[in-house]
Amino acid sequence: MESRHSINSLTTINNAQLYGLVILRVIVGWHILYEGVAKLINPYWSSAAFLLDSKWIFSGLAKAIVSNPALLTISDYVNVWGLTIIGFCLMLGVFSRYACIGGMVLISLYYLFSPPLLGLEYSRPGEGSYLIVNKNLIEIFALYILYLFPTSHKIGLDRVLQTKLNLKGLS
Numbered sequence: 001m002e003s004r005h006s007i008n009s010l011t012t013i014n015n016a017q018l019y020g021l022v023i024l025r026v027i028v029g030w031h032i033l034y035e036g037v038a039k040l041i042n043p044y045w046s047s048a049a050f051l052l053d054s055k056w057i058f059s060g061l062a063k064a065i066v067s068n069p070a071l072l073t074i075s076d077y078v079n080v081w082g083l084t085i086i087g088f089c090l091m092l093g094v095f096s097r098y099a100c101i102g103g104m105v106l107i108s109l110y111y112l113f114s115p116p117l118l119g120l121e122y123s124r125p126g127e128g129s130y131l132i133v134n135k136n137l138i139e140i141f142a143l144y145i146l147y148l149f150p151t152s153h154k155i156g157l158d159r160v161l162q163t164k165l166n167l168k169g170l171s
Helices: 015-041 048-052 059-067 069-092 096-113 135-148 157-168
Strands: 004-008 011-014
Touching: 004 015, 011 015, 015 069, 015 096, 015 135, 048 059, 048 069, 048 096, 059 069, 069 096, 096 135
Parallel strands: none
Antiparallel strands: 004 011
16 A cells, blocks of 8 residues: 655655655755865866856846956855755755755756857857756756655655754744
8 A cells, every 4th residue: 555645734645756756856956966066176166157158138247247256256155055055955855945945046047147048159068959948947947846845854854853843842
């Protein structure tokens, strides 16, 4: 007999759906964590090249960020640590709803600064040929699904935290 789990007061899912969502959370988290750590350990990485390659509505803002060393430092810091922390939280299932929101915001900025639209050609090598839908857009909506169907209170550190709060009477 298949077990069912209540994700929130309106949603009940079966084991296969729960495990599928947990796997999605972990692999999206891994990808985001890896992107952050890869930037963190590369002493030459900067968001400047990506920003200078922006061709759409935020290209003026991108150039302003690159031309201001303080803003570029902030941009680099937010990218490296935002990706690392968001990915870490998703993989471990801790504060995962906040991580989903943070991930959607950060990856939406990547998408808006460099959208896959006709007539926009970028100097950096692409991963393929895209029109409107690319990995960033897919990951944004995967994070949205994970936000709507949180699993970390069933399988993740949020479950442990919730149990400790319940034992202390703080919940």
